[in-house]
Amino acid sequence: MRYAENRAVVEALRPSGDEDWLLVAGDVGEHLADVEWALSTLAGRFRKVVWAPGNHELWTPPDDPFQARGAARYEALVRLCRELGVVTPEDPYPLWRGEGGPVAVVPLFLLYDHSFRPPGVHSAAEALRRAEEAGVVATDAFLLHPDPYPTVGDWCRARLRRTAERLDALPADLPTVLVSHFPLVREPTEVLRYPEFALWCGTEATADWPVRYRAAAVVYGHLHIPRLIRKDGIAHHEVSLGYPREWRRRAQGPRGPVRILPAPGPGPAPAPATERTGT
Numbered sequence: 001m002r003y004a005e006n007r008a009v010v011e012a013l014r015p016s017g018d019e020d021w022l023l024v025a026g027d028v029g030e031h032l033a034d035v036e037w038a039l040s041t042l043a044g045r046f047r048k049v050v051w052a053p054g055n056h057e058l059w060t061p062p063d064d065p066f067q068a069r070g071a072a073r074y075e076a077l078v079r080l081c082r083e084l085g086v087v088t089p090e091d092p093y094p095l096w097r098g099e100g101g102p103v104a105v106v107p108l109f110l111l112y113d114h115s116f117r118p119p120g121v122h123s124a125a126e127a128l129r130r131a132e133e134a135g136v137v138a139t140d141a142f143l144l145h146p147d148p149y150p151t152v153g154d155w156c157r158a159r160l161r162r163t164a165e166r167l168d169a170l171p172a173d174l175p176t177v178l179v180s181h182f183p184l185v186r187e188p189t190e191v192l193r194y195p196e197f198a199l200w201c202g203t204e205a206t207a208d209w210p211v212r213y214r215a216a217a218v219v220y221g222h223l224h225i226p227r228l229i230r231k232d233g234i235a236h237h238e239v240s241l242g243y244p245r246e247w248r249r250r251a252q253g254p255r256g257p258v259r260i261l262p263a264p265g266p267g268p269a270p271a272p273a274t275e276r277t278g279t
Contacts, residue, residue, distance in 0.1 A: 002031070003244050006243075007038075009254050013257070015047070016257075018047065020047055021049070021094075022042055022049045022257065023107075024042070024049060024051045025052055025179055025220055025221030025239050025240070026051075026054025026055070026056070026221050026222070027181065027221060028051070028054070028056075030059050030061050031063075032080070035057055035077065036084075043084045043086050048087065048094060049084075049085075049087065050086070051088055052107040053077060053109050054221065055111075055138075055144055055181065055222070059143035059144055060144075070146050070147030070148065070149070071146075071149070071155070078090050087105075087107060088107060093105060093106050096261060099262040100216065101261065103174070103176055103177050103216050104170055104174055104175070105176070106213075108180040109159055110156060110160060111156035112153075112200055112202050113156040114128060114199045116199055116202055117198075118195070124153065124199075127199055128199065131197075131199055136194050136196035136197055138197065138199075160203070167213050170213070173214075176214055176215050176216065177217050177219065177260060178210060178213065178219070179219045179220075180218070180220050181220060181222050182201055182220060183220045183222065183236065184206040184207070184210055184220065184236070185202075185218075186202065186204065186207065187229060188220070188225070191225060210232065210234045210236070215234050216234075217234065217237060217260050218234060218236040219237050219258075220236065220237070220238055221239050221240040223238060226238050226240055226242075226258075235263065237260060241254055
């Protein structure tokens, strides 16, 4: 929310009906105060707000008065959300019983492990070396700290284990809506302007999760390329707003809320674009 244009988008956002839920797929802001403003504003308007953290919320910018790092920062964000009545990945998964339900709405916090590597590259270290040689290094490398884990990959693997245990405990006949900042499958990264950036975009470990956990839909936001793809018959919605410099280039301007359930009817999906920044 450091951009006035994006703040105005949030200020203008309204539900279409009294029972609407809002799924927020991360990158709400980089300063704790901005995250609090945005989520408190939205929580006051929608019946329920469900939040999955993005990498930007987990940054520790030097100019943020709140200087917690890594897991401590995430835990502080969870506490903030609970104070606001916003559902987090640490809470019981709420059950949507409206049209298209019942489904469990599952916010995910999984991170990435540098496994979206180029063909023939078998180690994260080699892939990261090649990306650096190509001039591609994510801002995460400087601002997202994995404390107390040795690396973000280690934190990711811990999150995968914890989350899979919770998902495995759901009723075997209950569909889900999986809400993740990072895409759960690799296909969305195939249109990146800088393919090396895929290293910071998810993990191969979740490739079967949409099928395995009966997803009625998947929602993600990391790539700043709003569109809809289908894999194994499951809709994967990128719902990101992005930076003003990105959405100004689109004829329709900033994108409004995307309807997830009930599933929209057939029609033209947003055309894929190749437009990723190096954040």
